Amino acid sequence: MAAGKHSGLNERALIADIFAPLVANTPGAFNLKDDAACLVPPAGKDLVITTDAIVAGVHFLKCDPADTIAAKALRVNLSDLAAKGAEPLGYTLCLALNEECTIQWVRDFASGLQRDQLGYSISLFGGDTVKAPGPLSVSITAIGTVEKDAMIRRYGAQAGDIVYVSGTIGDGAFGLDVARGLYGGLGEVHKEFLLQRYRCPEPRCALVPALRQFASAAMDVSDGLIGDLGALCSVSGVSADIILADVPLSSAARSLVCGDDNLLHRTLNGGDDYEVICTIAADDARAFEAAAKHCRVGVSKIGVITTGTHCPKVFDNNGKQITLLVERYEH
Amino acid sequence: MAAGKHSGLNERALIADIFAPLVANTPGAFNLKDDAACLVPPAGKDLVITTDAIVAGVHFLKCDPADTIAAKALRVNLSDLAAKGAEPLGYTLCLALNEECTIQWVRDFASGLQRDQLGYSISLFGGDTVKAPGPLSVSITAIGTVEKDAMIRRYGAQAGDIVYVSGTIGDGAFGLDVARGLYGGLGEVHKEFLLQRYRCPEPRCALVPALRQFASAAMDVSDGLIGDLGALCSVSGVSADIILADVPLSSAARSLVCGDDNLLHRTLNGGDDYEVICTIAADDARAFEAAAKHCRVGVSKIGVITTGTHCPKVFDNNGKQITLLVERYEH
Numbered sequence: 001m002a003a004g005k006h007s008g009l010n011e012r013a014l015i016a017d018i019f020a021p022l023v024a025n026t027p028g029a030f031n032l033k034d035d036a037a038c039l040v041p042p043a044g045k046d047l048v049i050t051t052d053a054i055v056a057g058v059h060f061l062k063c064d065p066a067d068t069i070a071a072k073a074l075r076v077n078l079s080d081l082a083a084k085g086a087e088p089l090g091y092t093l094c095l096a097l098n099e100e101c102t103i104q105w106v107r108d109f110a111s112g113l114q115r116d117q118l119g120y121s122i123s124l125f126g127g128d129t130v131k132a133p134g135p136l137s138v139s140i141t142a143i144g145t146v147e148k149d150a151m152i153r154r155y156g157a158q159a160g161d162i163v164y165v166s167g168t169i170g171d172g173a174f175g176l177d178v179a180r181g182l183y184g185g186l187g188e189v190h191k192e193f194l195l196q197r198y199r200c201p202e203p204r205c206a207l208v209p210a211l212r213q214f215a216s217a218a219m220d221v222s223d224g225l226i227g228d229l230g231a232l233c234s235v236s237g238v239s240a241d242i243i244l245a246d247v248p249l250s251s252a253a254r255s256l257v258c259g260d261d262n263l264l265h266r267t268l269n270g271g272d273d274y275e276v277i278c279t280i281a282a283d284d285a286r287a288f289e290a291a292a293k294h295c296r297v298g299v300s301k302i303g304v305i306t307t308g309t310h311c312p313k314v315f316d317n318n319g320k321q322i323t324l325l326v327e328r329y330e331h
Numbered sequence: 332m333a334a335g336k337h338s339g340l341n342e343r344a345l346i347a348d349i350f351a352p353l354v355a356n357t358p359g360a361f362n363l364k365d366d367a368a369c370l371v372p373p374a375g376k377d378l379v380i381t382t383d384a385i386v387a388g389v390h391f392l393k394c395d396p397a398d399t400i401a402a403k404a405l406r407v408n409l410s411d412l413a414a415k416g417a418e419p420l421g422y423t424l425c426l427a428l429n430e431e432c433t434i435q436w437v438r439d440f441a442s443g444l445q446r447d448q449l450g451y452s453i454s455l456f457g458g459d460t461v462k463a464p465g466p467l468s469v470s471i472t473a474i475g476t477v478e479k480d481a482m483i484r485r486y487g488a489q490a491g492d493i494v495y496v497s498g499t500i501g502d503g504a505f506g507l508d509v510a511r512g513l514y515g516g517l518g519e520v521h522k523e524f525l526l527q528r529y530r531c532p533e534p535r536c537a538l539v540p541a542l543r544q545f546a547s548a549a550m551d552v553s554d555g556l557i558g559d560l561g562a563l564c565s566v567s568g569v570s571a572d573i574i575l576a577d578v579p580l581s582s583a584a585r586s587l588v589c590g591d592d593n594l595l596h597r598t599l600n601g602g603d604d605y606e607v608i609c610t611i612a613a614d615d616a617r618a619f620e621a622a623a624k625h626c627r628v629g630v631s632k633i634g635v636i637t638t639g640t641h642c643p644k645v646f647d648n649n650g651k652q653i654t655l656l657v658e659r660y661e662h
Contacts, residue, residue, distance in 0.1 A: 028377075030484070033566050035411040035551050036381035036475075038482045041372035046359075049456050050367035051423040051472065055463040080366040092382040094425070094470035125380045132386040134465015139425035141382065141472035144367075151369045153361070219366050235364050 009103060011129050018103075018110045019127065026090070026123035037125040039090070045145040048086035052076045056135040059272075060199070061179050066105045067112030068199040069138065074116050076222065077142035078203035079274040083220035085152040085212040086144030088120050088205060093127035094139040101136065120205060146212075152278075156217035157236035161279035161305040164288070166204045166297055168250040169225050170257070171197035173270025183256060190252035197250075201274030207299070210291035211278055218278035224269040226324070229277055229312050233305070236279075240312040242303035244268070244322055265325045268314065279305055340434060342460050349434075349441045350458065357421070357454035368456040370421070376476040379417035383407045387466035391530070392510050397436045398443030399530040400469065405447050407553065408473035409534035410605040414551035416483040416543040417475030419451050419536060424458035425470040432467065451536060477543075483609075487548035488567035492610035492636040495619070497535045497628050499581040500556050501588070502528035504601025514587060521583035528581075532605030538630070541622035542609055549609035555600040557655070560608055560643050564636070567610075571643040573634035575599070575653055596656045599645065610636055 015032050023029035028038035041047060054073050056062045064072075074091065081088050093113075097106070117123065125143075146152075175198025177183060178191045186194075211218055217236055221228045225247065233239050247267060249257065257264040280288045285301070292299040303312075314322045346363050354360035359369035372378060385404050387393045395403075405422065412419050424444075428437070448454065456474075477483075506529025508514060509522045517525075542549055548567055552559045556578065564570050578598060580588065588595040611619045616632070623630040634643075645653045 030486075033562075034415075034485050036379045036415045036417070036482070038477075039378040039380055040479075041376075041378055043374075045372075047370040047372055047378075048367045049370055049423060049474075051425055051457055052459050053425040053427065053461050053470065055427065055461050058461060058463055084365075084367045086367070092380060092472045094382055094384040094472075096384065096386065096468060126382055128383045128470070130384050130386050130389060130468075132389055132466055132468065134468075135463055137427060137461075137463065137465075137468070139384065139459070139470040141423045141425075143380075146369075148371075151367070154365050155361075231364075 009097065009106065014106055014129060018106055022110060022113055022117065022124045026125065029123065029125055032126060039125060042145055044148055046148055046151060048081055048084050048144045048146055048151055049141065050077055050080040051139065051141040052080065053137055053139040055137040064199055066108035070109045070112030071116050071200050073138035073140050074113060075201050075203045076274060077140045078120055078205060079201065079220045079222065081142055081144035082203050082205045082208055083218045083276045084146065085150060085208055086146045087208065088122045088142060088144045090123035090125045091140050091142040092125050095127065095129045096132050096137045097129060098133060098136055150212065152211055152215050152218045154217055154219045154232045154235040157232060157238050157279040157305045158216060159238055159305050159307045160282055161216055162282055162285045162301055163240055163242065163277065163279055163303040163305060164299045165221065165225065165248065165275055165277045165302050166207055166299050167202065167275045168248045168253060169273055169275060170253045170267030170270050171250050172201060172272025172274065173266060174253055174256055176272065186256060190255060193250065193252045198272055201272065203274060204276045204297055206295045207276060207292060207297040210288060210295050211276065213291055214280050214284045214288040215278040216281060218276055221273040221275045221277050223271050225273065225277065226268045226312055226314065232277065233312060237309065239306045239308040239310050240303050241306050242312055242314045244314050245317050246300060246302045248300040262325050268324060340428065340437065345437055345460060349437055353441060353444055353448065353455045357456065360454065360456055363457065370456060373476055375479055377479055377482060379412055379415050379475045379477055379482055380472065381408055381411040382470065382472040383411065384468055384470040386468040395530055397439035401440045401443030402447050402531050404469035404471050405444060406532050406534045407605060408471045409451060409536060410532060410551045410553065412473055412475035413535045413539055414549045414607045415477065416481060416539055417477045418539065419453045419473060419475045421454035421456045422471050422473040423456050426458065426460045427463050427468045428460060429464060429467055481543065483542055483546050483549045485548055485550045485563045485566040488563060488569050488610040488636045489547060490569055490636050490638045491613055492547055493613055493616045493632050494571055494573065494608065494610055494634040494636060495630045496552065496556065496579065496606055496608045496633050497538055497630050498533065498606045499579045499584060500604055500606060501584045501598030501601050502581050503532060503603025503605065504597060505584055505587055507603065517587060521586060524581065524583045529603055532603065534605060535607045535628055537626045538607060538623060538628040541619060541626050542607065544622055545611050545615045545619040546609040547612060549607055552604040552606045552608050554602050556604065556608065557599045557643055557645065563608065564643060568640065570637045570639040570641050571634050572637050573643055573645045575645050576648050577631060577633045579631040593656050599655060
């Protein structure tokens with residue numbers, strides 16, 4: 001692990017005291033006392049590599065708890081791995097601290113990492129801390145494994161495939177609104193749920209076995225359901241018809257959007273979902289649902305892949321196409 | 332590759348137009364049109380993983396050319412891989428752009444990456460761009476390969492081993508001074524050389540065969556020769572005696588430090604060298620020098636590993652211990 005210098009925090013001490021315990025069980029990380037980590041790749045498997053950065057004021061709020069910032073930085077990457085059918089193995093971390101970060105903040109941040117390392121059975125491979133003016137930012141590169149040639153691609157969806165999405169959609173975007181003080185009339189339990197969904201998305205690693213067995217294509221929904229589905233369709237050379245009423249909403253989101261088309265439509269273009277969207281051959285649909293249930297991850301059928309290269313269409317229950325009222329979400 | 336949004340630069344277009352060409356020859360990167368890259372690890376080899384971030388105003392100057400910023404971000408990571416005896420394979424990139432970055436800047440940045448991808452035979456695996464206030468920053472995670480269990484460690488130096496360093500020491504720190512307007516009397520050729528050494532360090536990938544064959548321990552010198560040697564010694568449970576006059580200086584550095592003990596000492600604690608320091612069993616010294624020559628990388632014997640756990644000692648030509656006048660370099 002490399003220590004940036006010039007920091008009131010004494011970054012060498014940070015590494016020794018706070019980050020080294022995170023690699024106590026990672027033999028190839030050498031207690032962060034070397035220039036690099038050594039990873040023995042599991043024989044015969046492919047590695048899946050993804051990288052995502054989160055920045056204060058863009059992807060999380062400056063006032064968010066340090067441990068949830070750490071969790072979010074890690075989980076947005078694990079979410080990508082899950083959508084690719086990969087078992088997470090470990091990650092590297094680049095942490096840009098600013099003057100406002102106290103040692104307690106860094107401790108809390110590391111405790112968030114530690115908790116998720118245990119929860120997702122992953123290791124820290126190494127990292128770098130730098131002290132810089134500007135917003136706090138966290139860059140993570142995560143590595144997972146799949147069987148040979150078995151990474152699930154965005155490419156592969158075929159007309160007639162059923163479109164499924166995991167969990168519920170829209171909570172992350174509404175959680176950000178709650179953090180900003182909106183929805184004063186919403187009950188505290190709902191508010192807390194939405195906030196938690198924004199701060200601590202749940203990567204669908206548990207769904208990996210079902211995805212591996214059945215998905216013809218998959219991706220992680222992070223930038224809005226319809227836009228991301230459009231990206232998957234575009235790479236696959238297809239389109240999709242989505243039934244708005246079938247898009248799964250949490251009871252918190254449902255109580256918000258009730259009767260408000262603007263908010264209802266926003267669920268489709270809101271970001272920060274970190275759910276998996278996947279396509280399943282129609283003949284496999286029932287088996288996929290059973291497998292997902294076995295994985296204890298809720299999945300909802302929301303539409304069907306169609307021919308054509310137009311943007312996915314959204315329909316109401318009467319088969320009437322809906323023009324979305326809300327522009328694409330921006331972090 | 333993930334696109335941050337909310338950018339005047341239209342980051343989806345940046346990825347498609349500017350970054351996708353960087354993966355044209357990387358089959359597992361899917362033209363940056365998927366959530367993750369697929370890497371087939373070479374059978375029977377270990378992977379070496381390192382990550383380093385560079386930030387404007389800390390590790391490079393805001394006014395540095397975009398292509399050299401890209402090169403430096405990549406090379407500081409390749410330097411770590413080289414010191415571990417690893418062949419570089421590829422890298423992921425997180426790029427935090429700010430309002431001042433134009434599309435031409437990003438093009439120049441990518442051309443710097445492209446040039447080094449060719450020069451070092453490496454691939455881009457994927458990346459993330461975010462738009463954020465604050466200084467420009469670049470985080471890279473680099474992956475290389477070594478034969479099984481053959482990663483060269485900082486651990487392993489033994490009393491009696493000879494201490495070698497590649498290239499020349501101090502140029503990076505002096506180059507930063509030049510960039511800041513110091514050394515007005517120095518000739519333009521020397522100035523340009525030092526500037527280039529600061530902006531575009533040369534990772535010693537070419538030395539890898541010699542290191543693999545002979546090094547008992549090695550690390551990359553990035554935070555000052557004596558401090559980094561101290562880190563290597565500390566992990567190995569040894570110390571070292573260094574002969575100041577044997578520390579290799581470029582003619583530019585030599586013309587600066589001539590008669591100025593303060594500057595001479597600064598070469599030992601200056602940062603940004605990105606050379607390799609390694610230890611070689613005394614019996615292998617001649618063979619290592621021949622192997623390094625074969626690799627066309629200059630190496631200089633600068634001292635010897637000793638017993639004890641004290642900081643490395645520095646001596647003049649008369650065997651008198653020198654107290655360094657210059658504090659440890661800070662980026």
